[in-house]
Amino acid sequence: MNNIWTIARFELLRLIRIRSVLLNLFLLPLILIFILGAALSGVWESSTPKDTAIKTIKVGIVYESAEKGAVTSGLGTFLQSAEIKKLILPETAESRESAETEMRSGKIDYAVVIPADFDTNVAQGKGASWDLIRGKDSSKNLVAETVFDSFLDETNYRQAASVVMGPNAAVAAMSQGAQQHESFVDTGKLSNQGTSYSASQYYAASMLIMFLLYSGMTASSSLYLEKENNTLSRLQAMPISSFQIFAGKIVGLSIVAFAQVIVIITFTHFLYGVNWGNNPLLLGVICVLLVIASMTLAVMITLSVKSRTAANSIMQIVTIAMTFISGGFSPLPEGIFQNMGQISVNYWGMQGMLRMMLHEDVSQIMQTILMLGGICVLFIGAATFTYRKVGGYRA
Amino acid sequence: MAFVELKDVVKRYGNKLSVDHLDLTIQEGEIFGLLGPNGAGKSTTIHMITGLLKMDQGDIKVDRISVKNDSLEVKKRIGLVPQDLALYETMSAAENVAFFGKLYGLRGELLRNRVSEALEFVGLQDRAKDKPETFSGGMKRRLNIACAIMHRPKLIIMDEPTVGIDPQSRNHILESVRTLNKMGSTIIYTSHYMEEVAALSDRVAILDQGHVIASGTQQELRERASQDEKIIIKASHISDQVIQELRLHPRITSITADNESIELSVPSSQVDLQDILFICAKHQVVIHSLVCEEPNLETLFLSLTGRTLRD
Numbered sequence: 074m075n076n077i078w079t080i081a082r083f084e085l086l087r088l089i090r091i092r093s094v095l096l097n098l099f100l101l102p103l104i105l106i107f108i109l110g111a112a113l114s115g116v117w118e119s120s121t122p123k124d125t126a127i128k129t130i131k132v133g134i135v136y137e138s139a140e141k142g143a144v145t146s147g148l149g150t151f152l153q154s155a156e157i158k159k160l161i162l163p164e165t166a167e168s169r170e171s172a173e174t175e176m177r178s179g180k181i182d183y184a185v186v187i188p189a190d191f192d193t194n195v196a197q198g199k200g201a202s203w204d205l206i207r208g209k210d211s212s213k214n215l216v217a218e219t220v221f222d223s224f225l226d227e228t229n230y231r232q233a234a235s236v237v238m239g240p241n242a243a244v245a246a247m248s249q250g251a252q253q254h255e256s257f258v259d260t261g262k263l264s265n266q267g268t269s270y271s272a273s274q275y276y277a278a279s280m281l282i283m284f285l286l287y288s289g290m291t292a293s294s295s296l297y298l299e300k301e302n303n304t305l306s307r308l309q310a311m312p313i314s315s316f317q318i319f320a321g322k323i324v325g326l327s328i329v330a331f332a333q334v335i336v337i338i339t340f341t342h343f344l345y346g347v348n349w350g351n352n353p354l355l356l357g358v359i360c361v362l363l364v365i366a367s368m369t370l371a372v373m374i375t376l377s378v379k380s381r382t383a384a385n386s387i388m389q390i391v392t393i394a395m396t397f398i399s400g401g402f403s404p405l406p407e408g409i410f411q412n413m414g415q416i417s418v419n420y421w422g423m424q425g426m427l428r429m430m431l432h433e434d435v436s437q438i439m440q441t442i443l444m445l446g447g448i449c450v451l452f453i454g455a456a457t458f459t460y461r462k463v464g465g466y467r468a
Numbered sequence: 469m470a471f472v473e474l475k476d477v478v479k480r481y482g483n484k485l486s487v488d489h490l491d492l493t494i495q496e497g498e499i500f501g502l503l504g505p506n507g508a509g510k511s512t513t514i515h516m517i518t519g520l521l522k523m524d525q526g527d528i529k530v531d532r533i534s535v536k537n538d539s540l541e542v543k544k545r546i547g548l549v550p551q552d553l554a555l556y557e558t559m560s561a562a563e564n565v566a567f568f569g570k571l572y573g574l575r576g577e578l579l580r581n582r583v584s585e586a587l588e589f590v591g592l593q594d595r596a597k598d599k600p601e602t603f604s605g606g607m608k609r610r611l612n613i614a615c616a617i618m619h620r621p622k623l624i625i626m627d628e629p630t631v632g633i634d635p636q637s638r639n640h641i642l643e644s645v646r647t648l649n650k651m652g653s654t655i656i657y658t659s660h661y662m663e664e665v666a667a668l669s670d671r672v673a674i675l676d677q678g679h680v681i682a683s684g685t686q687q688e689l690r691e692r693a694s695q696d697e698k699i700i701i702k703a704s705h706i707s708d709q710v711i712q713e714l715r716l717h718p719r720i721t722s723i724t725a726d727n728e729s730i731e732l733s734v735p736s737s738q739v740d741l742q743d744i745l746f747i748c749a750k751h752q753v754v755i756h757s758l759v760c761e762e763p764n765l766e767t768l769f770l771s772l773t774g775r776t777l778r779d
Contacts, residue, residue, distance in 0.1 A: 307554035309519075
């Protein structure tokens with residue numbers, strides 16, 4: 074055990090001294106997460122729900138008639154209700170022109186023009202409509218439109234009730250409705266627990282997994298370098314077993330991979346505001362399984378091919394292919410690629426992390442962990458078989 | 469007392485027999501030279517002694533412990549200086565030595581002392597904190613030795629430790645080998661440089677095509693060669709008459725000549741040189757230089773195999 078630890082510590086120290094390794098393992102993922110998160114966030118918003126707080130919208134209301142009828146008065150009451158006030162801040166504008174001017178200057182976000190014959194039309198059982206003037210912000214337009222359309226729909230509904238049930242019933246319905254003003258707009262939530270993930274979160278997870286798999290490539294290179302530098306021969310001439318040398322190196326490289334996990338999670342949290350969910354223990358378990366998968370994959374490939382270049386190429390192809398089919402570069406549409414992705418380590422790792430970001434139930438997260446664990450068991454078995462078949466790690 | 473014993477050792481690579489029923493005994497406390505051309509089986513033999521390679525047949529014992537039965541115990545007694553540099557270029561000289569020391573079980577104060585001692589021994593004490601990537605070839609070779617001796621092994625195996633280095637570092641290494649031997653280590657020294665093996669070794673084995681073609685002390689080997697000495701005269705005014713008269717000399721066994729030199733073989737230059745010089749003077753040959761070559765390991769190898777060591 075002492076020898077394994079001695080080799081692991083030395084490996085760790087040796088890698089830390091190589092600047093290019095430090096840059097590749099720690100800085101590159103952070104830069105990539107930043108670039109992908111920033112560059113693809115626009116694309117992302119169109120396909121992914123986003124958790125956005127709705128700000129109060131300043132709405133200019135133009136009453137083209139000086140006299141307010143029952144419906145316009147009802148609108149005033151509606152807009153003053155507590156729920157609606159959270160969303161809409163009404164301001165009276167003198168005319169359509171002045172409302173438009175105020176919108177251009179940014180004083181108001183949205184405008185509603187209530188025609189002079191609005192109340193008369195409602196009273197006469199004709200269709201009630203008003204003009205809505207949209208502002209620059211599409212989200213605010215959507216919210217304001219929803220609120221006013223809802224009021225209008227409600228008015229039309231009561232109008233219909235008045236026609237069918239008589240004016241008294243309609244007034245009763247109006248007064249009842251006026252006391253039940255509820256918000257027609259609420260912020261969307263993706264999961265049961267009410268959180269959605271951003272582009273940065275998505276790419277932080279996918280890049281973390283991809284770079285953990287790349288740490289397998291570092292392992293593969295390191296195992297080969299030991300042969301190329303002839304230090305493996307020297308180590309094998311010492312009173313330690315080949316397995317101890319091998320295990321020591323893998324342990325050392327795994328520690329580097331865990332350091333990578335800590336750096337990426339910490340820096341993305343503080344620099345890019347990435348929320349990794351509220352279950353650090355399960356996040357740790359997923360990372361441990363990913364490191365195991367990465368190292369066993371590296372072992373299989375390193376022991377099966379004859380040159381460092383070939384091993385690195387295979388590791389690179391496998392890593393990039395698994396990242397792609399798991400949707401790590403960009404979410405894939407449903408279909409063959411998405412189905413193929415389910416055989417990759419990345420897919421289950423990402424699913425686990427994303428579910429954590431969505432604050433899903435532990436049982437949901439555990440499903441992905443079990444799948445990942447199953448893949449790791451297969452990989453460990455295959456790596457052990459390969460190690461025995463080739464006669465161990467030898468110069 | 470025999471410290472290393474090889475009995476009927478065979479190693480094959482596919483169909484090629486690399487070590488062919490090798491028997492060898494190395495006494496405790498001696499410097500044993502293993503000489504042979506490239507591909508003779510020297511490195512394979514060493515790798516089998518150190519447990520790096522498994523033998524196909526036979527057995528090797530070091531300090532009476534069988535490599536086959538307990539290779540880890542054997543390895544504790546050995547310090548291997550590999551032919552190729554085996555260093556971590558990005559770690560300092562001291563860190564390199566300390567790392568290998570730890571794997572031999574050295575710890576704490578003892579480890580620090582041994583690292584310092586090993587670096588001082590190879591003359592790198594003042595470069596302890598520097599990385600090998602900043603070292604010259606000779607310095608790297610010396611560090612390569614330091615990494616193998618810090619645990620004070622009973623047996624030090626040096627596989628071509630002076631390949632590609634400057635004369636100063638070579639002398640330093642050769643001197644180090646003698647010192648290590650005086651300190652009590654048995655040394656196996658392999659080289660295809662006959663001069664080094666001749667200068668260092670108490671006994672020598674000459675390997676060719678996987679088996680020993682001659683072994684013994686240098687004196688024994690010379691006697692076995694029973695060769696004439698060679699006298700090479702660089703001269704001018706070499707006439708047919710002088711060549712004719714030299715041919716008639718009863719102790720000159722062979723003679724070749726051209727316009728600039730005469731090469732003669734004689735049983736002993738000490739006995740025959742005066743006669744040769746007399747004949748040359750008589751025929752007014754102007755001698756520019758004269759060299760007497762005693763039979764050596766190189767000529768022995770040549771006589772045994774018909775090839776030179778560096779072929």
